[in-house]
């Protein structure tokens with residue numbers, strides 16, 4: 001784990017004197033940290049009392065990440081084989097070699113790769129807790145039948161438990177920002193439960209308010225209420241929408257899709273970015289959106305499969321953003337129109353991010369596997385004059401690319417002075433990583449969530465030594481499991497009734 005050092009930079013008895021500073025610096029979460037490999041007894045945590053992190057920066061709580069292999073993802077800075085990152089008041093203030101930061105708490109990163117946190121451009125956190133009920137592609141208990149059955153039964157409390165469960169897994173996997181594509185926003189209470197749950201763990205999130213179930217439409221009043229209550233409530237929470245697409249026969253006949261068009265315009269007028277699932281039945285969508293002047297940089301097109309060349313060129317020319325979920329898209333390639341069009345979009349210079357999609361199915365929340373899956377998908381293409389896909393580019397898509405796809409490229413995604421401090425430290429000495437010679441290859445070909453040692457969001461240390469600082473994992477798991485088991489019984493009863 002990253003060793004926290006005293007201000008003198010050495011691990012010694014004075015380190016323990018600084019324990020109080022350290023705990024303050026970890027945002028008073030009742031930190032579970034260790035200093036010099038020695039676990040420190042933590043202040044008692046009321047298991048259910050943590051509703052939101054103390055987002056106030058700790059007084060004098062600057063952090064200096066020292067001596068790591070820094071992958072800044074900033075082309076002007078590049079990589080530093082032995083570099084430092086100085087964080088102050090939640091922002092990165094300097095990245096360089098041998099930085100001086102008097103008074104800062106020093107984090108020894110000599111055995112670590114230091115890079116921006118992963119940006120998950122689309123996840124359905126409301127169903128993360130259904131993992132145990134989902135049985136691969138089983139026609140009765142697969143992902144789609146199970147989530148369709150569970151959606152109307154999911155209460156706001158269930159959604160809260162599931163989102164906490166999903167977000168904590170994501171944080172422990174090095175993800176610092178998630179676009180929560182909530183396509184089961186059944187009520188304002190459901191929406192606010194999901195927002196509160198993500199916020200309670202300190203992750204950076206976009207809540208993309210969706211329809212109430214897969215057949216629903218957007219509840220404008222609920223969206224307005226969410227804007228009113230959350231629009232400016234927390235700098236870590238931003239808002240958007242996700243929309244159900246028009247029916248296939250309407251799209252393919254070139255017919256009107258008034259509801260969809262009105263929903264996109266409603267969102268755009270309020271500055272809310274729009275996340276859309278492209279899919280098997282979406283042929284004609286790009287044409288419809290162009291006819292109504294709906295293509296733009298606030299549109300995130302998810303699942304880059306099945307587009308024609310003309311559609312790709314048109315969307316790129318309109319600055320549409322793209323999200324690929326390769327760990328899901330490979331096994332569901334037939335559902336989603338075949339191969340992932342990474343090479344085609346990369347060739348056009350498209351703005352690309354990666355995503356988990358559903359941690360309850362196939363991929364868990366493992367962003368390392370998602371990066372590998374992009375490589376697998378690309379290598380499998382025998383039908384194109386395949387360009388080389390270097391691991392550095394994949395890490396860039398997983399971090400800076402995702403930030404740009406969510407319109408946050410000016411705030412996060414790279415280790416750049418002035419950006420917010422969303423950072424992960426990955427151990428180089430773990431058995432599946434060592435020896436690390438090229439950190440990009442190691443991250444993409446060897447990395448696992450278990451190698452993520454430290455996760456920092458907006459300057460707050462949320463994960464230390466691979467453990468959450470502010471919550472008890474067992475508590476989060478127990479709460480989600482209890483809700484999931486209750487729901488599982490209900491689902492099985494429905495199946496038994498036929």
Ligand SMILES: [Zn+2]
Nearest residue numbers: 122124277357
């Ligand atoms: Zn999805």
